[in-house]
Amino acid sequence: MTDVDPVQRLLRTARDDARDESFRVTGVMMQYYVVCKRELWFHSRHIEIDRGNSAIVRGTHIDETAYSDKRRHVSIDSTIAIDVLDDGRVMEVKPSSALVEPAKLQLLYYLWYLKHVVGVEKSGVLAHPTERKREDVELTDETEQKVEDAIRGVHEIIARGSPPPASKKPVCDSCAYHDFCWSC
Amino acid sequence: MDRNYHIFSDGCLERHNDTVRLVTLDDEKKYLPIEKAEAIYLHGQIDYNTRLISFLNKHGTALHIFGWKDYYAGSVMPKRGQTSGRTLVEQVRAYDSPAQRTDIARKFVDGSIHNMRANVSYYNSRGHDFDSELASLDAAGARLTETTAVEEIMGVEATARRAYYSTFDSILPDGFVFNGRRYNPPTNEVNSLISFGNSLVYANVVSGIRATALDPAVSFLHEPGERRYSLALDIADLFKPLLADRVTFRLLNRQQLTPADFETDLNSCLLTEHGRKTFSKAFEETLEQTVEHPRLNRKVSYQYLLRIEAYKLKKHLLTGEEYVPFKRWW
Numbered sequence: 144m145t146d147v148d149p150v151q152r153l154l155r156t157a158r159d160d161a162r163d164e165s166f167r168v169t170g171v172m173m174q175y176y177v178v179c180k181r182e183l184w185f186h187s188r189h190i191e192i193d194r195g196n197s198a199i200v201r202g203t204h205i206d207e208t209a210y211s212d213k214r215r216h217v218s219i220d221s222t223i224a225i226d227v228l229d230d231g232r233v234m235e236v237k238p239s240s241a242l243v244e245p246a247k248l249q250l251l252y253y254l255w256y257l258k259h260v261v262g263v264e265k266s267g268v269l270a271h272p273t274e275r276k277r278e279d280v281e282l283t284d285e286t287e288q289k290v291e292d293a294i295r296g297v298h299e300i301i302a303r304g305s306p307p308p309a310s311k312k313p314v315c316d317s318c319a320y321h322d323f324c325w326s327c
Numbered sequence: 328m329d330r331n332y333h334i335f336s337d338g339c340l341e342r343h344n345d346t347v348r349l350v351t352l353d354d355e356k357k358y359l360p361i362e363k364a365e366a367i368y369l370h371g372q373i374d375y376n377t378r379l380i381s382f383l384n385k386h387g388t389a390l391h392i393f394g395w396k397d398y399y400a401g402s403v404m405p406k407r408g409q410t411s412g413r414t415l416v417e418q419v420r421a422y423d424s425p426a427q428r429t430d431i432a433r434k435f436v437d438g439s440i441h442n443m444r445a446n447v448s449y450y451n452s453r454g455h456d457f458d459s460e461l462a463s464l465d466a467a468g469a470r471l472t473e474t475t476a477v478e479e480i481m482g483v484e485a486t487a488r489r490a491y492y493s494t495f496d497s498i499l500p501d502g503f504v505f506n507g508r509r510y511n512p513p514t515n516e517v518n519s520l521i522s523f524g525n526s527l528v529y530a531n532v533v534s535g536i537r538a539t540a541l542d543p544a545v546s547f548l549h550e551p552g553e554r555r556y557s558l559a560l561d562i563a564d565l566f567k568p569l570l571a572d573r574v575t576f577r578l579l580n581r582q583q584l585t586p587a588d589f590e591t592d593l594n595s596c597l598l599t600e601h602g603r604k605t606f607s608k609a610f611e612e613t614l615e616q617t618v619e620h621p622r623l624n625r626k627v628s629y630q631y632l633l634r635i636e637a638y639k640l641k642k643h644l645l646t647g648e649e650y651v652p653f654k655r656w657w
Contacts, residue, residue: 188645189411305646323642325622326635327651 149298150291157220157260170223173252173290176297177245178314182202183297184306185320194321198238205238209272219261225253233257233267240271242314247280248293254282255290329365331531331614333607335600340455342382350555364388366534368527389537391530396512396595399526401555402533404584411540417644418545418620425452425476431643431650432477432548435561438482438652440468442568444490445655446576450498458484463490480548482565491568499579502586514596517575520606525563527610532566533560535633539641562636565653570629574609583609618657623653 156163175183181189203316210211214226226234235250237243257263267280300307309324318324330402334340338351347359347367357443359367360481361382382603384405396399427433444464451457474480487504494518495505505517513519533556536543546557548564578584588602597607614630627635638651643650 188413190414190641190645305648322623322635323638326620326639326642327622327649 149295153294154259157222157256162220164300168223168294170225170249170252172297172301173293174242175278176247176293176300178242179312179318180300180311181306181324182318182320183300185323187301190320190323194212196317198317199319202238204234205272209236210234210270213250219256223253223256225257228268231265233265234270235267235270236270238271238273240274240276242279243269243326247278248289250280250284251290253292254280255287258282292325329366330360330363331366331611331613332364333368333370333604334373335370335604339351339374340367340369340373342379342381347379361386361388366391366530368393368530368607370607381590391527391533396597398523399529399555402530404533404537414641414645415466415542415545418542422545422547422551423642429475429477429480429546430533431640432480432561433474434469434488434652435548435564436480438565438654439484439568440464440471441652442565442655443487444468444569444591446572447491447494451492455493455494455497460490460494463487463509467481468554484548485545498576499623500582503579512592514594515583515596516586516589517579519598520578520584521571523598523603523606524575524610525567527607528566528570529556529559529563531614531630531636532563532569532633534543536562536645538634539637541637541644562633564641565635569608569655570613573644574606574613578606578609598630621656 152163153168154165156166172183172186176187210228216224217227218224226236228234233250233253235246235253237246246269250269254265254267257265264282266282269278269280270276273281313324315321334349336349336351338349340347342348343358345365346360349359350365351357354400362421364386366381368391370393380403381389385402387405389405390401390403392400400637413615414584420597421431423473442459445497447460447464450593451461464487470482474483491507492505499505499528500519503517504515506515506519507516510522513522518531527644533543534557536559541558543558544552546561548559548561551557572649577629584602584605588599589596590599590604597615599608617626618632619625620627632653
């Protein structure tokens with residue numbers, strides 16, 4: 144494991160049948176990497192979240208109901224769960240555009256994974272149905288670099304023995320880990 | 328916040344369409360709002376079947392069963408939503424490390440002493456003179472830092488609890504004598520109330536622990552599995568003064584419970600059904616009381632404090648961040 148680039152390691156293990164679980168990166172991990180690294184660490188330890196949290200309930204509901212006639216859920220390698228539109232583009236649905244950067248990285252990671260692991264090149268669209276907004280997302284040299292840096296960053300965080308310390312952010316208030324994180 | 332439902336009548340509890348129905352012996356039907364139910368407490372003789380258990384399981388609702396003499400008889404807990412092997416591994420590892428185990432055990436006792444002291448100090452400022460008991464509690468607390476073994480920590484806890492219990496006879500109204508803790512079965516009214524109250528605290532802690540992936544049988548202060556869910560015993564000790572004891576004092580001092588609410592047998596004294604109803608109603612009201620939480624920046628119910636305690640312990644075990652026991656701060 145020494146000195147192997149996490150990106151190369153992830154690609155090798157993802158293409159292999161006997162996947163190395165410790166190198167698996169999911170879409171939600173990419174998202175957490177941008178939103179909150181402490182949350183990413185909790186998630187990597189399978190610390191359960193409060194499923195009754197209103198933001199989670201809302202997000203799940205929107206994901207399950209929006210554009211249901213036009214998109215198909217596809218799970219690949221039980222690592223990424225994407226929605227494919229009629230026209231072949233990959234769609235990611237988010238309740239609000241408040242956290243657009245993390246959502247974009249998640250979608251870019253899906254496109255990257257499809258290209259490098261599965262071998263198909265797709266373009267993506269990020270949608271905020273409640274705001275009637277859509278944004279096209281494409282993989283470029285620059286965004287591929289961003290994805291790969293994030294994969295390295297994710298591995299660095301989850302390899303730590305303890306989580307990064309808590310720091311107060313605006314998103315904390317709606318986070319499903321809020322009480323777990325802030326009760327001392 | 329999710330609620331607890333207490334059933335005192337005899338009869339049958341069943342799933343009826345998409346809700347839970349109680350049919351009493353005189354054929355009266357009552358419906359329980361399952362969506363809001365954290366747990367159902369059975370105090371009477373109730374029949375139920377597997378269909379009900381599957382249904383409660385689906386809603387994550389626990390069933391706590393209360394017997395007669397020993398009060399708490401057992402629980403039917405919902406299947407875990409999520410299990411976490413890592414949490415259990417870390418929990419056992421902490422138990423197995425003498426330094427870490429004594430550290431956690433000491434924290435539990437430190438918190439307990441603080442919370443007992445809060446009650447004594449409250450009555451000390453209301454016409455009682457408990458200076459020497461407060462001094463004993465403080466001395467016990469100071470001794471805690473020197474302890475190196477769990478038995479010593481247990482010893483400190485016992486000393487503190489004796490000092491604490493010695494104040495009860497002055498706090499309680501005339502006609503009620505405590506005269507030290509006796510259980511299995513309780514020998515007088517006060518002991519009977521404390522037993523019942525403690526078993527309600529205990530059952531609520533069991534529910535709180537279940538919200539995490541902690542194993543309720545792996546404990547730090549009490550020996551694991553020594554008696555039922557020993558981790559619940561560890562955590563319940565922190566909350567008994569706040570929940571069980573304060574309700575006991577209040578009900579007796581306001582004469583909401585009188586000698587008529589107890590049945591005295593050869594060498595036991597137990598609450599009547601009416602007495603249990605009165606107590607659990609006051610207890611539930613206490614659980615629903617809220618307090619401003621300094622770190623969460625919102626009001627939380629006393630019941631939620633139990634769940635927070637389980638979160639805190641789990642976080643300590645998984646991250647190494649310090650566990651700070653519940654100490655009444657208001």
